[in-house]
Amino acid sequence: MGVAYPTEFGGRGLTLLHQAICNEELVRRRAPTAIGGPGVDVVAPMLIQFGSRDQCARLLPPLLSGDELWSLGFSEPEAGSDLAAVATTAERDGDEFVLNGCKIWTGFAAFAKRVLVIARTDPAAAKHRGLSCFAVDFDLPGVDRRTLHEMTGESNAPITQFYRVFFNGVRVPADALIGEVNDGWRCVLWSLGRERGPFVMRRQAELEGHFAELLDVIKGRTLTESQVEEIGRLSVLFDALRGQAMRTTRRMAERPGELFPEDSMDKLFYVYVDQQLHHLGLELLGEYGGTRMVTPSGMDAHKYTVNYMYSRAGSIYSGTDQIQKNIVARRKLGLPGA
Amino acid sequence: MRDLATRIAQTEDFLTRRLAHDRVAPSWSISEIRSLWDELRSAGCPRVDPAAPDWRASRTEIVQLFSLAGRMLVPLPLRELAVFTPLLHALAHGLPDSLADEGFAVLAVPTVDRGRARLDGGALTAVCDLVPFADAASAFVVPVRGDDGLVVSVVDATVSGITLEPRSTYDICSRPTLVSFDAAPAVAVLEHAAAETWWTQIMPAGRLAVAAETSGALASSCAQAVEYASQRAQFGRLIGSFQAVQHLLAGIASKAYTLDALCEEAAACAPEAADGMATSAKAYAAEIGLEVVEGALQAHGAIGYTQERPLHLYLKRVITLNATLGVARELRREIGMQRLSKTRTLP
Numbered sequence: 001m002g003v004a005y006p007t008e009f010g011g012r013g014l015t016l017l018h019q020a021i022c023n024e025e026l027v028r029r030r031a032p033t034a035i036g037g038p039g040v041d042v043v044a045p046m047l048i049q050f051g052s053r054d055q056c057a058r059l060l061p062p063l064l065s066g067d068e069l070w071s072l073g074f075s076e077p078e079a080g081s082d083l084a085a086v087a088t089t090a091e092r093d094g095d096e097f098v099l100n101g102c103k104i105w106t107g108f109a110a111f112a113k114r115v116l117v118i119a120r121t122d123p124a125a126a127k128h129r130g131l132s133c134f135a136v137d138f139d140l141p142g143v144d145r146r147t148l149h150e151m152t153g154e155s156n157a158p159i160t161q162f163y164r165v166f167f168n169g170v171r172v173p174a175d176a177l178i179g180e181v182n183d184g185w186r187c188v189l190w191s192l193g194r195e196r197g198p199f200v201m202r203r204q205a206e207l208e209g210h211f212a213e214l215l216d217v218i219k220g221r222t223l224t225e226s227q228v229e230e231i232g233r234l235s236v237l238f239d240a241l242r243g244q245a246m247r248t249t250r251r252m253a254e255r256p257g258e259l260f261p262e263d264s265m266d267k268l269f270y271v272y273v274d275q276q277l278h279h280l281g282l283e284l285l286g287e288y289g290g291t292r293m294v295t296p297s298g299m300d301a302h303k304y305t306v307n308y309m310y311s312r313a314g315s316i317y318s319g320t321d322q323i324q325k326n327i328v329a330r331r332k333l334g335l336p337g338a
Numbered sequence: 339m340r341d342l343a344t345r346i347a348q349t350e351d352f353l354t355r356r357l358a359h360d361r362v363a364p365s366w367s368i369s370e371i372r373s374l375w376d377e378l379r380s381a382g383c384p385r386v387d388p389a390a391p392d393w394r395a396s397r398t399e400i401v402q403l404f405s406l407a408g409r410m411l412v413p414l415p416l417r418e419l420a421v422f423t424p425l426l427h428a429l430a431h432g433l434p435d436s437l438a439d440e441g442f443a444v445l446a447v448p449t450v451d452r453g454r455a456r457l458d459g460g461a462l463t464a465v466c467d468l469v470p471f472a473d474a475a476s477a478f479v480v481p482v483r484g485d486d487g488l489v490v491s492v493v494d495a496t497v498s499g500i501t502l503e504p505r506s507t508y509d510i511c512s513r514p515t516l517v518s519f520d521a522a523p524a525v526a527v528l529e530h531a532a533a534e535t536w537w538t539q540i541m542p543a544g545r546l547a548v549a550a551e552t553s554g555a556l557a558s559s560c561a562q563a564v565e566y567a568s569q570r571a572q573f574g575r576l577i578g579s580f581q582a583v584q585h586l587l588a589g590i591a592s593k594a595y596t597l598d599a600l601c602e603e604a605a606a607c608a609p610e611a612a613d614g615m616a617t618s619a620k621a622y623a624a625e626i627g628l629e630v631v632e633g634a635l636q637a638h639g640a641i642g643y644t645q646e647r648p649l650h651l652y653l654k655r656v657i658t659l660n661a662t663l664g665v666a667r668e669l670r671r672e673i674g675m676q677r678l679s680k681t682r683t684l685p
Binding site for chain 1: 560564567568575576578579581583584585587588589591592595596597599600601602603604606614615618619621622625667669670671672673674675677678
């Protein structure tokens with residue numbers, strides 16, 4: 001899965017452009033969605049950027065081969081958009097850290113081998129300053145995973161199966177620490193920003209696949225003028241999304257490792273396209289919208305309804321639309337603070 | 339040859355000096371327009387390569403030049419000078435002498451509801467509305483669709499049988515005219531397949547130019563709004579520090595950014611995808627154009643409704659650009675039909 005990662009750690013040593021082409025080919029062949037996204041897009045870059053050589057050698061090869069899935073342990077019930085408010089603590093005790101707290105929206109937790117946790121290592125420091133990152137093995141004693149039922153029920157699992165993860169006195173070895181103690185906020189911000197580029201490229205390919213599939217399904221059906229027009233509008237949005245993804249690919253190839261406020265614009269736009277596409281899906285279902293059946297004309301109403309619901313998660317996860325707009329306003333437009 | 343970035347920078351310098359006009363559009367005469375174009379060309383202003391019979395060879399030049407034109411509101415017939423006339427030279431033979439040197443041709447498309455255009459034995463009868471810069475043109479290029487296909491005729495501007503009736507507009511960059519040809523002497527320069535080829539060249543080229551010009555106008559509108567919101571204070575705070583204003587501006591700036599990326603991709607993509615991307619760019623420009631300027635107006639508050647700030651000129655320009663070479667709805671329908679008619683729908 002690690003097309004654009006170094007060969008010494010199990011990657012293919014190619015560029016992000018190769019990664020983008022690979023994503024497109026997978027979608028064209030209608031390959032199932034790969035479920036290791038958080039590991040490949042967030043954890044792997046963080047390990048390479050901030051981790052030790054030993055951590056990279058130990059953790060990256062099974063991650064990139066897909067043998068070991070990772071979850072992200074960032075959000076907490078009281079730390080969503082305000083991520084720096086995390087309350088999970090990691091207390092140093094000899095050669096170990098002791099973890100206590102609760103994480104939420106942890107995807108793939110039932111299948112994952114490890115979770116990347118951000119926890120408070122210095123409760124006395126300012127909010128953003130006392131945080132650190134840990135690679136935590138799910139098998140350790142004191143880790144408890146509980147399912148969180150989303151609006152789609154189980155029908156979209158494992159793509160978006162969420163969990164709450166509890167840490168009750170979990171003892172992790174000191175070498176689970178990624179980067180420096182109390183430098184976790186920088187690691188997380190960098191990795192989340194770094195995620196958006198590859199994510200927009202993959203999502204663009206996936207969404208184009210969904211659109212092509214939708215057009216295949218309705219082939220031969222009589223459409224109203226406004227439906228034809230809406231299909232034209234979506235085609236335009238997809239061309240625009242492709243343009244934006246190509247620009248992002250070039251930016252990342254030219255200036256790897258840097259974060260740009262344009263990443264937030266990318267996220268805002270692909271989520272918009274996603275939501276517009278699935279509105280069209282519902283519209284084309286007509287009276288069968290919201291049902292869990294296959295329509296007489298052969299459309300899988302269940303699938304399109306679930307996809308529609310999942311599209312609503314887009315403007316929430318990985319930084320809400322509002323958070324993205326805050327970033328654009330401050331860092332791209334340079335608007336004044338309060 | 340200087341690289342494109344340098345040529346664009348020099349073009350911008352030149353225009354900045356010549357457009358210091360207190361936001362009142364100069365009504366340049368035909369000779370002034372020609373000498374300005376001459377000077378612009380010397381300054382390095384790019385245009386479609388008149389030696390390459392394919393618009394796709396000049397896509398980057400089109401995007402760069404028209405994005406600049408949109409930012410600066412250039413009151414010149416740039417589409418005619420830099421795109422349509424060179425393409426005509428590349429594709430047609432036997433053009434009138436008036437089109438040699440710095441002469442330029444304007445596209446005059448017969449207006450559907452004003453009677454059928456006819457080309458009988460070298461005499462053109464047609465009514466064409468909203469022809470840009472007709473009073474300054476050296477010649478008119480009139481496509482006539484007859485029973486045996488498309489014919490592109492060229493009418494020298496000096497011949498008899500042409501009546502010009504200036505139209506009034508709010509947009510300082512267009513100079514529309516109602517042009518009537520009454521048995522005016524015309525030369526058929528392209529016929530049938532060659533004429534269709536010309537049409538399939540000028541449409542995507544023109545649409546990409548309009549999209550890029552819109553993109554430039556939107557970038558400037560957003561910048562004006564950000565600048566205003568960073569100066570204007572209310573309730574003891576700069577209005578740009580209110581989250582409601584920040585989100586409004588972040589939203590329109592993101593849309594303008596997407597259009598810019600789409601124009602860039604229409605210039606950079608594989609040649610076989612270029613025509614479709616150009617049409618998409620124009621359709622997206624028409625979809626978001628007004629929305630973005632309206633957001634910028636909103637951030638200006640009441641002063642945006644006046645002529646105190648230049649934003650109103652951009653609003654007026656974008657209205658014209660939206661209406662040029664296909665409105666949003668038509669384009670979407672055209673693209674939707676094309677997309678549905680493809681047998682293989684996977685990219």
